[in-house]
Each structure stands twice: as C-alpha cells, then as structure tokens.
Amino acid sequence: MRWSLDQLEVLIACAERGSFSSAARHLGRAQSAVSTAIAHLEADLGCLLFDRTGRLPRLTEEGKALLHEARAVIRQCQRLESRARAIALGEEAQLVLAIDEALVEMPPVDETLEALARHYPALQLTLLYGAQGDIAGWVEDRTADLGILLRQQGQGPVLEGIRIAHLQQVLVVGRDHPLAGHPAPTAGDLADHRQLLIASRTEVDAGATLSAQFWCLNSFYSMGELATRGLGWALVPQHIAQYPPFREDLVELAGEALGRPPVIEVETVSRRDAAQGPIARWLRQTLGERFRDRRQR
Template sequence: MPSLDQLKMFIAAAETGSFSAAGRVLGKGQSAVSTAIVNLEVDLGFELFDRATRKPQLTQDGERMLAHARAVLMQLDNMTSAASSIFAGDEVSVRVMLDDALMLPSLSNILIEFGTKFPATRIDLMSNVSPEIPGMVAQGSADIGLMFSGGMVQKGVEQVFIGNLPFVSVSAPDYPLSKLATVSANELLSHRQLLLRSPQGSVLDQFPALSTQVWYATSFHTIRQLVLQGVGWAYLPEHLVSPSIASGHLARVNLRFEHKLWSPPVECIKLKHTRMGPATSWLFESIKNVLS
C-alpha cells in the first residue's frame, strides 16, 4: 500500500518537474525521492513517469494517479483539521433558523468561512417566517435566529439589531399598477396585494395591508413567483428582485407616499442566559455583520 511520504514525493516531483527539485522542496535527497517513486510504481504495478527524456514526464497513468494522490492528502488535511476542531471543544452542530429573505450572499460567505474555521461542526440551516423564529429559539429548537424585527421585546431571547434590509414595491410589467407614473394609497386599494404570513397566522407590523384584496404566502420567494406571474403586487427584498427588474421581468411600482426605500429592521437572536460554544459564538458574532 502506498505511504503518505511516497504520495508527497510523487506530487512534488510532478509539480516541480524533477526529482531533485522535489527533494529540495521536501528537504530530502534526490536519491530518496527517486527510490520512493520507484517503490510506489512497483506497488501500483505501472510507471508514473517516463524517464526517457532529460526531465521525467508524467505518463498517462501518472496523470490519472496524480489527482487521486492529491485527493488523499487533502482528505488527510481535512481529517487533521477536524481532529483539532474536536480537541478544541467545537460543537457537533449549530442550528440557524432564518427568514429565507435573509439568505444573502454575505451570509453565504460567512457560512463558507465557518466551514473552514470549524470543519468538525455541522450547520443545520432552517427557514421559517420571522414571527415564529423567536418562539423556536426560546424553545431550544434553534441556536441562532435571523429575522425581521417584530418591533417588540421577545421573551426568553437576546435580541441584537443588526441593520435594515431595503424593500421595493414591484409588479409584473403588464400589471395595471406598473402603467402608472406614480401610485397613491387610494389607487392600491383595488389591486391585489401579496403579503407574508406564518401558517399560524402571525404577521409582522412592518408589512402593512394596503389593499382590500390580500393574498398570503409563507415565503418571500413564493410571493416573488406570484408577482412574476401577474397575480398581484408586493413589497419584496431589493436583492431578490433587482435582477428581474434589470431584465424587465418585474417593474417598480412607484408609490407616491415613499420618498426612500422602505427598509424594515433585522435582528439576530439567541437564547438568553446560555453560554455558547466557540463555533456558535463565532457564527453569532459574524452574522451581526451580515448587513454591513
């Protein structure tokens, strides 16, 4: 069976183009590298390098084996990192519950960095409607919550205001409201509005009903699809609709009573009076900057 030293010497020789250069990189003599690769070839049953030229060239079989050798060493590095993470006392998992409208690119970057820093800790990412998230965190169903603020103090959780997320009012390009240069509050009354509401009937005060015809959904992504299909108009997070507005698949509804983009507050929450582990603590502190 190939040893790790043999694989390291094989990779170094392939990358540097010579056995002597590989030896210098690894702090070994050329003869040690050459012997290790010959023994590896014997173990595998085929040649890895063509030695007919001045500098050894990878054979076709050698090219195929190089990818496998790199994968073995990468797995070893991952295992070593995971072992260090476990030894440091990192958690088995961190459960994050968020409103799906807050699955921002900046949050994805944070999660990628988390995976590098805490390789032995799993992320359980769950979505829910903002009004239900404080109760789920308070009950211990999630370690961290990311949600639109309900504008009140929530029992059992620590709340941290982290910023505001811009929303825009949109409709399909052929929807009647999009034909108007500006739209008054009275003109909204007769046009169907799509709003967010939890299965339990909870709504956020920051999402007001401005129409006599209101339909509800439990996800901003679902509402976006309904708006794209011409079902009605809605307030939606700017980052969810900007590409569709730019491509002409959605149109801005220019509300006369809006001078600036409506930007409801966002909170990051956790259970009160609990000590977080290193992974959860790092993620909680990092998510605070997701809107920065």
Template sequence: MDKLSALKMFVATAEHGSFSRAAQQLGKTPSALTKAVSHLEAELGARLFERSTRRTLLTEVGRLYLETARQVLQRLQEVNEEILQLQHGLQGSLKITAPLAFGRAFLDEACASFLDEYPQISLHIDLCDEFVDLLESGYDLALREGHDDLPGQIARVVGNNRLALCASPDYLARNPAPVTPQTLDQHHWLLYHHADLSREFWWVERDGQRLSLPQPSRPRLKSDNYDLLLAGALAGCGLLHTPLWSAAPYLADGRLVRLMADYEIDPDAFGSHILAVYPSHRRATAKVAAFIDFISAFLRQRGLS
C-alpha cells in the first residue's frame, strides 16, 4: 500500500466523517479507503477511527495522527510546487485573507499589478474583518494591521498604519470652526466601531507633549464598516480618523484635508504596522515570498512603509 495515498485517504475520511463521502470526493471506492486506513492502523498498532453503522469518529490517536498527516501532505505539496517553480518559474495559486478596507485602499490595484508581473500565479483573495485562524483555514498568507504575536505564525512588516484626522473641503467650508484639541466637540464625527478599539479617548503628541482627547460621545455616523465611513467623509458628513494608507490618494487629489497635522496620533489597538503573516510550520515558499516582497515595494513606492 502506497503510504502517501493512504495518508490522503485517511485525511479525507477524517474531514468528511465518512468513508463513503470521502471515497466519492476522491473518486475511489469505500472499500479502498477502508483498506488504506486499516493498513495505517496495522502499522501503528492502534485504531484511528471508532466505526459504527451510523458514524465514523476519530479516536484520540486518530486526532493526533491527523494533525501530523495534514502537515506532511501540505509540506509535500509545497516542495512539489517549489521544484516546479525552480524548473518553470513561479506558478500555482495563493490564497490570501485581508481586511475589507485594504481592498479599496490598495489591494485591488496591487493584486492586478502582481498578476501582470507573475502571469503563471493565480490569486484567491478573501476580504473580511473577522479574525481568521491561519493554522486551521488553509490560507497561505494574511495581511493584517498591527502586531501579531500568536504562536505558530511568522509576521513581516510590509507597511505602516499611521493615523490621520481628515475631513472634506465641503465639510470644512460649512463648519468653519477651527479643528483643535479644544474645539473637537464643535464638529460632527464619523466613528469606526470595533470591539478592540477604545470608545473613551485617543492620544496625540506634539513637541513632546501628550494629550488624551475624548472620543465623541454622540457621533453623527457610527459604523463597523470603514468604507461606509470613508464615503461619508468624502461626502462632507464630518471628521474621520483614517489610516494614511486609505486617505493618501484623497489627500493627494484634494478630496480630503488633513487636520491637526502637527499632532502625531498614537496608533490604535490595531498597532502601527501592516503585516504579512503566514504559518511558521510552512516555510515562506517562493510564491509567498514574491507576494510579500511585491506588496512591500508597492506600499513603499506610495510612501506607506
């Protein structure tokens, strides 16, 4: 019995919870999968599944073996891809997750440019603001804000996450009160709502002096969707704390104006960096390294690193 094929059939059975469903997915017969798993059990001297007429469940030994089997199959796939890349250039697919706001701000343009430079690589990009466990989800790479000290992951800084206070020229024309630490309560605010962010105050610094400024208690618009708030700021609805990676093109073309620019705003709970993160048990394959280098250079060219 081919050990590699047996491992694939074992993993498929564990993931589907059924020999018949796994066999259908692999294009094999249930008896072939049963024989493969039995071969592994005989080799180990322990049962991998508890079988009954209604269900197939992993034993404690099976759960331990499954984790290692997945890693072995994943590493073999990566090695095969690396060998192909050495022989034929970078190719294959990359599965990436990133925050929603990255898409509109820079990732859409960066991905298009990357695909143009690497025509044999395909991208699968999922944008979501929920935390994604890279060890369980099958993603090759995550782009994230802030810091990442989770075990089993490697993080590389690819850009900065500095904050700016911005508003549109239309809003400022209709609300001529100066924007200073003393007049913030005289203005309309657009507030990003997130469980990890403080709802009480934010810190700024100028000439070595730090100030704690209260968050607006009654914002004009509050949302957990940053793109909605950015659209509101561009439409003249109020002041918005925004990352410079998002505001940069609108500051450049005049659709937004930076306020209190002589104050350095402390990074929020997301931290001061944009990170590329991948599981430490997978080496940075050539295609992953190429994407990280590309996005880092892309952000650096725009003054965002």
C-alpha cells in the first residue's frame, strides 16, 4: 500500500468541488499538484478514478465506490486524533453510564446526553438502563462507572451517592379503584387497600409501608401500570403519573395522610475506590444544573 491520507483528502476535495482547479484553490495548492496527486493515487490503487474526457473530470464508477471508502478512512482518522487528544488531556476514553429506567424520557437526562455528545465527541459511551436496584449493583460490581438513579436504601459500603435533584411524588390510584372516590383519603383509608411499593435492593423500607397489604416492585413504571389496573395505590414521581400511557387511567389523590408532600432524591453513585475522570465529573455537574433549570421554569 503506497497511497497516503493526503491523496485521499485530495480525492474527496476534487469530488466535492467538481474540478481539479476548484479543489486546488480550496486546498491552497497548485492545480498541477492536485492533478499529480490524483494520478499517483490512481496508479497506487490500480484503477481510474476520474474520467477526464469532458470539460470537467467526472468520477468513474470505481471512483464513486472508492470515494465512499476514502471518506470512511478520513472519518476514522479524525476519530483517532480526537480520541488521542482526549486521552492526552486526561479525559476518559470510554465510559459506562447506568441510568434508572424511571428517569427515561426525563428532559434533564436527555438534554445532558445531548450536551455530552457535543462536548466530548470522541468518548465511547455505553448506556445501561435498568430497574430500581440494578443501577447500584452494576456500579458496585464495576459493570458501570457511574450510575444515575432514584435514591434507595441499602446501597452498600463501597458506594458513594451524591444528590443532584429531587422529584415530587404523588399519590395515585386507578380510575376504577375504590379510593378514586376519596380525593383526600385518610391514613385509615389507605391502610384498607393494597399498597404498591418500590423495592430496595436489600429490604422493604418499613417506614414507607402504610398498609398491611403490599406488593413490592423494582420499577416505578411497573407500579404505574399496576395502579392503572386497580391493583393498589402507589406513590410515584410526578412524571411517572403523567406518562402518556398512564395519564388517562390514573387519579391523583391529596396526600395529607402522608404528611409533607413526599419527594424522592435523584443521585449519582460511584465506587469510593474508583477515581472519577473529568467527563464523569462534568456529567454529575451538568445533570444537577439541568434538573435545577427544569425546576425553576
């Protein structure tokens, strides 16, 4: 192989500019240098890239096919250079981010991922979405570098959680549930009906149990689905109650029986013994800013 990246760049310029002279002006070279580069590339590849019989050179069929490959090679080289610069600056070359499925379609999370793609284009990102409890477990066993989840009990001694936001929770039941006729149920009313609880990785949070009848789930979206079917009442983040598939089938009840309007914290988790690089730190900071901006609107 004797062809060079410079020759591929000349090929792309000639194809995009429509002529050797225009490509030469774009590249800041003499037209003869461009013509020579194309001739050498054709000799190295063993095929004719341009038909020169007309007033302007036209790509041959072979030229069109190899132009696609040339662009792919140049893009890969650009990615290599970008990745090398990132590594030289101390940025992570790759990152595994685990996200609680309850935060899917949350604007602050989606906006942060969009900003991540713009700011760190060379990053090789793996996204893992899991139910409640999966996220902390993946970080703990080093499957993921950083987790974003709704706070829960029993995360284990090796994990460090940092709160970045909190979400308002609401009390919901299905439209056909008996409690739907009690817009402000008492604690006794709630105790008479099945409660749907979010499950910790290790145990049920006794302080959250108001009814002797309860089912435990590891997914807020599953809780919302079961609530729409009349299988119990539940406390869910407000965005879950407003999720389009649930919105028409859930009734929000006043939560005076539960005391202060309950909130649930959003936090990031990482291992205490794992150093966080600049991209992970940027992610944590940006997520917090996006959630604060959303709350202030």
